[in-house]
Amino acid sequence: xxxxxxxxxxxxxxxxxxxxxxxxxxxxxxxxxxxxxxxxxxxxxxxxxxxxxxxxxxxxxxxxxxxxxxxxxxxxxxxxxxxxxxxxxxxxxxxxxxxxxxxxxxxxxxxxxxxxxxxxxxxxxxxxxxxxxxxxxxxxxxxxxxxxxxxxxxxxxxxxxxxxxxxxxxxxxxxxxxxxxxxxxxxxxxxxxxxxxxxxxxxxxxxxxxxxxxxxxxxxxxxxxxxxxxxxxxxxxxxxxxxxxxxxxxxxxxxxxxxxxxxxxxxxxxxxxxxxxxxxxxxxxxxxxxxxxxxxxxxxxxxxxxxxxxxxxxxxxxxxxxxxxxxxxxxxxxxxxxxxxxxxxxxxxxxxxxxxxxxxxxxxxxxxxxxxxxxxxxxxxxxxxxxxxxxxxxxxxxxxxxxxxxxxxxxxxxxxxxxxxxxxxxxxxxxxxxxxxxxxxxxxxxxxxxxxxxxxxxxxxxxxxxxxxxxxxxxxxxxxxxxxxxxxxxxxxxxxxxxxxxxxxxx
Amino acid sequence: xxxxxxxxxxxxxxxxxxxxxxxxxxxxxxxxxxxxxxxxxxxxxxxxxxxxxxxxxxxxxxxxxxxxxxxxxxxxxxxxxxxxxxxxxxxxxxxxxxxxxxxxxxxxxxxxxxxxxxxxxxxxxxxxxxxxxxxxxxxxxxxxxxxxxxxxxxxxxxxxxxxxxxxxxxxxxxxxxxxxxxxxxxxxxxxxxxxxxxxxxxxxxxxxxxxxxxxxxxxxxxxxxxxxxxxxxxxxxxxxxxxxxxxxxxxxxxxxxxxxxxxxxxxxxxxxxxxxxxxxxxxxxxxxxxxxxxxxxxxxxxxxxxxxx
Numbered sequence: 143x144x145x146x147x148x149x150x151x152x153x154x155x156x157x158x159x160x161x162x163x164x165x166x167x168x169x170x171x172x173x174x175x176x177x178x179x180x181x182x183x184x185x186x187x188x189x190x191x192x193x194x195x196x197x198x199x200x201x202x203x204x205x206x207x208x209x210x211x212x213x214x215x216x217x218x219x220x221x222x223x224x225x226x227x228x229x230x231x232x233x234x235x236x237x238x239x240x241x242x243x244x245x246x247x248x249x250x251x252x253x254x255x256x257x258x259x260x261x262x263x264x265x266x267x268x269x270x271x272x273x274x275x276x277x278x279x280x281x282x283x284x285x286x287x288x289x290x291x292x293x294x295x296x297x298x299x300x301x302x303x304x305x306x307x308x309x310x311x312x313x314x315x316x317x318x319x320x321x322x323x324x325x326x327x328x329x330x331x332x333x334x335x336x337x338x339x340x341x342x343x344x345x346x347x348x349x350x351x352x353x354x355x356x357x358x359x360x361x362x363x364x365x366x367x368x369x370x371x372x373x374x375x376x377x378x379x380x381x382x383x384x385x386x387x388x389x390x391x392x393x394x395x396x397x398x399x400x401x402x403x404x405x406x407x408x409x410x411x412x413x414x415x416x417x418x419x420x421x422x423x424x425x426x427x428x429x430x431x432x433x434x435x436x437x438x439x440x441x442x443x444x445x446x447x448x449x450x451x452x453x454x455x456x457x458x459x460x461x462x463x464x465x466x467x468x469x470x471x472x473x474x475x476x477x478x479x480x481x482x483x484x485x486x487x488x489x490x491x492x493x494x495x496x497x498x499x500x501x502x503x504x505x506x507x508x509x510x511x512x513x514x515x516x517x518x519x520x521x522x523x524x525x526x527x528x529x530x531x532x533x534x535x536x537x538x539x540x541x542x543x544x545x546x547x548x549x550x551x552x553x554x555x556x557x558x559x560x561x562x563x564x565x566x567x568x569x570x571x572x573x574x575x576x577x578x579x580x581x582x583x584x585x586x587x588x589x590x591x592x593x594x595x596x597x598x599x600x601x602x603x604x605x606x607x608x609x610x611x612x613x614x615x616x617x618x619x620x621x622x623x624x625x626x627x628x629x630x631x632x633x634x635x636x637x638x639x640x641x642x643x644x645x646x647x648x649x
Numbered sequence: 650x651x652x653x654x655x656x657x658x659x660x661x662x663x664x665x666x667x668x669x670x671x672x673x674x675x676x677x678x679x680x681x682x683x684x685x686x687x688x689x690x691x692x693x694x695x696x697x698x699x700x701x702x703x704x705x706x707x708x709x710x711x712x713x714x715x716x717x718x719x720x721x722x723x724x725x726x727x728x729x730x731x732x733x734x735x736x737x738x739x740x741x742x743x744x745x746x747x748x749x750x751x752x753x754x755x756x757x758x759x760x761x762x763x764x765x766x767x768x769x770x771x772x773x774x775x776x777x778x779x780x781x782x783x784x785x786x787x788x789x790x791x792x793x794x795x796x797x798x799x800x801x802x803x804x805x806x807x808x809x810x811x812x813x814x815x816x817x818x819x820x821x822x823x824x825x826x827x828x829x830x831x832x833x834x835x836x837x838x839x840x841x842x843x844x845x846x847x848x849x850x851x852x853x854x855x856x857x858x859x860x861x862x863x864x865x866x867x868x869x870x871x872x873x874x875x876x877x878x879x880x881x882x883x884x885x886x887x888x889x890x891x892x893x894x895x896x897x898x899x900x901x902x903x904x905x906x907x908x909x910x911x912x913x914x915x916x917x918x919x920x921x922x923x924x925x926x927x928x929x930x931x932x933x934x935x936x937x938x939x940x941x942x943x944x945x946x947x948x949x950x951x952x953x954x955x956x957x958x
Contacts (some may be wrong), residue, residue, distance in 0.1 A: 150917065158918045165801055166905060172804065173898040175891070214916035215791045219770050261819035265812040272805050279798065291798045298802050302809035308816065332749070336756050342765025361756035365749070 146211075147347050148222035148284070153200040154210035157223040157282050159193045160233060164275035168268055176260055180248065183267040187244045190274060194237035201230040207639025218343035222284045226639030228482075228491060232281040232408060235495045238621065239400050239502045240274050246506050246614035247393040250513070253608075262306045266394065272299035273397060280405040286334045286344040289409060293330065293373070297323040300402045303394035304386045312389035319386040322372050322379070326406070329369030336362035337417075350416040363418055367426065370406040370413075376430075376467060377437035380460040384444075387459060388452040392509020395452065399459045400502035404494060407466050414470060415481055427470030434467025435574040442581035446588075451511065451518035454585055455504050458544060461578060462497045465559060466490055468571050472562040482640045486566075489558030491636050496551025496625045500543035503618035507533040507540070510612050514602055520588060525597030529604060532612035534593040539619035541586030543626075546579045551625025655695060662688050675724075679717045686710025699860035700784040703852075707868035715875070715949055779927030781858030788862065789930045793919045797908070800901045800937060803944045807897070811888050814952035820889030821953035826881045838880025845873035853938045857927065863934050867941025874946045885950050887957055893943060900940030904933050 167186035171179050200208060207226040215221070225233065247270070251263045276299055279292035301323065304316035338344055340358040375383040387399050410430070414423050438461050445457035469490035473481040481487050510533045511526055512518050527534035543552035556575055563572035665685045672678040690706035693699070734742075771783045771791065778790045788796045814821070827834075849869035856862030878885050886893045907929050911920040921929050 155912070155918065161798075162905070162908075162918075165798070165901075168801065168804070169898045169902050169905070172808075172894055173902065175889070175894070210918070212794045212917075213790065213911065213919035213921075215774075215920075218767055219774060219791045221792055221794050259816055261812060261814065261816050264819075265808060268808055269805070272801065275798075275801075287792070288795055288798075291795045291802070294802050295798055295805065298805040298809060302805075302812050306812070308813075313813070329749075332753065336753070339757065339760050339764055342767055357759040358756040361752040365752065 146216045147345065148209050148211050148217055148224065150211050150214075151204075151206070151209050153197070153204070154208050154223070156193055156197045156200065157208055157210045157225055158212070160190070160197065160278040160282065161223070161275055163190055163193060164271040164278075167271045168275075171264070171268055171271075176264055179264055179267050180251075183244065183271060184248065186271055187241050191237045191241050194233045197225055198230050198234050201225065201227060201638055202635065205638060217285065217345035218348060221288045222345065222347075223282045224284045224347070224639070225282045227635045227637055228640075229281045230638070231491060231495065231635060232404070233278060235498055236274065236277050236281070236401055239498055239618065240270065240397065242614045242618050243393045243396045243502060243506065244270060246396075246509070246611065249608060249611045249614075250393065250509070262308075262391070265302055266306060266391070269299045269303050270393075270397065273303075273402065277401055277405055280408060284346050286337060286346065286349075288344075290327065290331055290334055293327060293405065293409075296402060296405055297327065297373075300398055303398060304390045306391050306394060307389075309389075311385070315382070315385035315389045318382045322375075322382045326369040326372035329365045329372070333362040333364075333366035333369070336365070346412060346416055355419045355421060359417075359419070360422055363413060363422060363426065366413060367410055367430075370410050371433070374403050374406040374410070374463065375460055376433050376463060377440055377460060378433075380437070380441065383460055384453055384456040387456040387505075388450065392505050392512065395456075395509075396502040396505040399456065399505060400498040403459070403463060404498060407463070407494070423474060424471075427474055430467040431471045431568075431571060434464040435571060437461060437464030437467070438574055438578040439581070442578055442585070445585045446581060448585075449519055449521065451508050451520050451523070451589065452505070454520065454589075455501070455508060458504075458582065458585060459497075459501055461582070462493070462501070462544060465493045465497075465556070465575070465578070468559065468563070468574070469493075471568065472559065472566050472571070480640070482637050484562065485558045486562035488636060489555045489562060492551055492558065492625060492628070493555035496543050496555055496622045499618045499622035499625070500540035500550075500552065503536050503540040503615045503622065504544075506615035506618065507536040507612070510607060510615065513607055513611070514604060516602075520592055523589075523592045524595040525593075525601060527593035528597065529601050530607075530612065532609065532616055534590075536612070536615035536619040537593065538586075538590055539616075539623050541582075541590065543619075543622040545582045545586055547583075549626040550623045551628075552622070554626050554628060651695075658688060658691060658695065662692065675721045676718070679714060679721060682717065683710055683714035686714065700782075700862065700865075703860060703865040707865050711872065712868060712945060712949070719949065719951070777923060777926065778921070778930065779923075780930065782856060782860065782862075784860070785856050785862055785930070785934075789933060790921065790926070793904075793908070797901065797904050797919075800904070800940065803941065803948075804897060804901070807944050807948050810948060811952055814888075814954075818953040818956050820887060820957040821955045822887045822957075823885050823947070823950040823952060824954040825875065825878045825885055825950045827879070830879075830881045834876075835880050838876045838882055842873040842877055845869055845876075849873065849938075849942070853934060856934060857931055863937040863941055866938045868945060870938065870942035871945035871949070874942065875949055878946075878950065885947075888947070888953050889957055893947070896939050896943040897947075898940070900933070900937035903936040907933060 164186055167182050170182050197208060207224055210223045212221045212223065247266060272295060276292050276295035280289060280296065283289040283292055301316050301320045304319055305312040334344065336358050340356055341349060341352050343349060372379045387395050390398060414426050418426060441457045441460040445454050445461060448454040448457060469486050472486035473484045508518060510530055511523065514529060515523060543550040546552045546556035556579060560572055560575050563575060665681050665688065668681045669678050669685060672681060686709040687706055689709060690702045693702035693705055771787060775783060775786055778786045780786045849866045852861040852869060853863060853866035877883050908919045911918050915922045
């Protein structure tokens with residue numbers, strides 16, 4: 143027997159807690175009933191945030207990846223969990239967004255008119271916690287079947303969030319989302335079966351050492367990536383996303399748009415980078431970049447044309463997602479560096495995180511606007527900045543990040559990607575990045591323009607919208623802006639734990 | 650002789666599959682789909698995978714079939730306002746399926762021979778679990794984390810279905826009894842459950858050493874409970890009822906409790922102390938069987954239709 147691929151590291155148990163703590167809370171809520179729901183949820187938010195911070199601290203202090211071999215059964219028979227630097231950053235981002243959204247929802251459901259709605263409230267908390275568990279499982283999973291289970295958990299937690307309000311149209315959107323997601327799962331699972339048939343293991347680290355150009359591998363990767371694209375809603379598989387994300391209640395929209403679609407993107411990244419042999423990775427990278435560029439251009443134009451605020455934000459999600467896919471050819475470029483040491487890689491990671499923060503902030507701010515105005519028709523929101531200055535500020539700051547205007551995380555991300563595109567000789571990608579920024583400027587300014595406009599009639603009263611409700615969005619938007627202060631160079635933390643991998647994905 | 654049987658099996662599977670796709674009448678299509686599930690179970694049995702065969706027949710044939718039939722019955726009453734599929738989208742679906750089939754065939758034919766397999770490793774490690782059925786060892790020892798999370802997925806699906814109830818009915822009871830119970834159904838509801846419960850418990854009990862296990866046993870028990878509810882012998886419980894919620898959460902809770910005890914008494918999360926491995930696994934399976942049965946039956950029963958008392 144050769145030495146095992148995975149060995150449990152000190153602090154590895156934190157990975158188990160990251161996945162299992164929210165699950166414990168789901169079961170506790172189910173068993174204890176509605177009276178303790180909010181208390182359990184609040185407690186779990188605090189504990190989960192602490193676990194994510196502890197993992198990040200452990201990663202930085204040890205400078206090596208965290209691993210845990212579940213039940214001490216070595217892969218390939220058993221399952222391992224592993225967090226490298228990128229996983230750690232994802233865990234932390236997820237915790238931040240989930241906690242902010244949770245606090246927002248806590249205030250919103252505490253308002254008098256919402257307090258009676260037990261159904262939506264209980265379902266929301268159960269699904270939010272399950273979703274957190276699923277996201278953490280995706281970010282630290284090392285076993286392809288375990289990742290399939292994590293994706294299923296994610297789907298079944300995300301779909302009910304879409305139709306929380308019980309209207310027929312949102313139920314239709316949820317059903318469409320479910321069908322796309324299940325089709326994606328099926329294709330992914332087919333690919334997993336093929337990989338097991340070819341290599342006899344499902345462990346990503348083991349696969350990265352075994353994989354070579356096989357027909358079975360190419361078919362498997364094609365199936366899995368297409369399946370994951372359906373879940374990630376990249377153009378042209380994005381049709382389910384706008385109605386689903388726009389129809390959900392604001393806190394649900396925020397987690398769906400900021401976090402849920404990032405999970406399949408993360409898995410595509412791992413498949414292309416860690417499993418695909420160099421040639422296949424190069425071809426896949428080019429194709430993904432074309433789709434990404436199409437996403438940016440098409441869906442930015444769509445966002446510009448929307449009359450409703452939440453639909454506009456939802457289309458902007460598909461557009462911003464496109465930037466994550468143009469990273470592939472840029473990071474695998476000819477500079478001789480491993481992908482995770484390139485500026486494109488750092489740019490992609492920053493784009494992922496800053497979009498999550500900015501998009502969650504926008505949806506939460508939109509939720510406050512709907513609470514006050516009772517609708518989200520952009521044309522009729524004239525002067526909303528006077529009624530809701532904090533939300534308008536959050537919307538504006540988050541918009542800076544989407545446009546890529548300094549100082550913001552989005553600016554640094556897009557600047558790095560643009561530089562990489564120019565250096566690597568992809569002028570069409572550079573042009574797409576610039577055009578995408580202009581279009582984003584267009585749709586963000588439509589909202590800002592309404593915020594600053596002179597109101598046409600009497601302004602609505604704030605009714606019972608406490609200041610606390612607006613704070614969550616502002617905090618997230620400020621965090622997205624603060625990301626812009628990181629230095630413009632490859633990020634040390636994103637390289638933790640990558641060196642041990644075989645250089646699959648390198649040309 | 651067996652070759653002839655296999656050929657007949659494959660031919661009827663293909664014929665049924667085509668029938669399911671082209672049949673315009675939904676109910677007839679669903680019944681063909683049920684038969685398809687049963688035949689597919691036979692195929693798995695022929696491939697020497699009895700555990701998969703049992704699951705396919707129970708879930709793929711039985712469970713899904715009942716769900717589809719109930720959905721069809723619910724839609725049939727109302728006026729149809731469906732948009733028929735256009736020729737282009739039919740063609741696109743056909744092309745997509747054909748491309749996937751060709752790809753799969755291509756990939757499967759290119760596999761190394763003999764294919765790498767973990768089956769010997771799984772059998773070698775059996776003594777550490779005290780089990781005799783390697784499939785159960787995979788589900789509850791080697792890959793227990795997957796099984797645990799899958800049970801949570803089933804619970805989420807159930808909560809998702811419950812959340813479709815109108816606000817006023819949240820926490821109320823679903824309705825599965827037809828307005829008039831046909832005599833054969835009432836008769837079956839009295840006669841079958843005693844046998845079904847014995848079969849279900851047996852399937853769970855032998856699962857440790859022979860084909861069978863929680864999911865198959867849970868499905869049989871769920872079917873019996875549904876029969877009792879459909880026959881009108883017992884009303885479905887309110888979805889907020891404490892005993893129901895405890896039955897649903899009980900299996901995963903016990904699983905998690907034993908998993909955490911592994912930190913203190915074994916090699917970590919989800920590890921069992923060697924001497925106690927088998928009793929612990931059987932205890933988890935028992936609790937999971939109850940949870941799976943309750944969850945599947947309530948999934949078929951659907952969201953609440955009566956206001957909570």
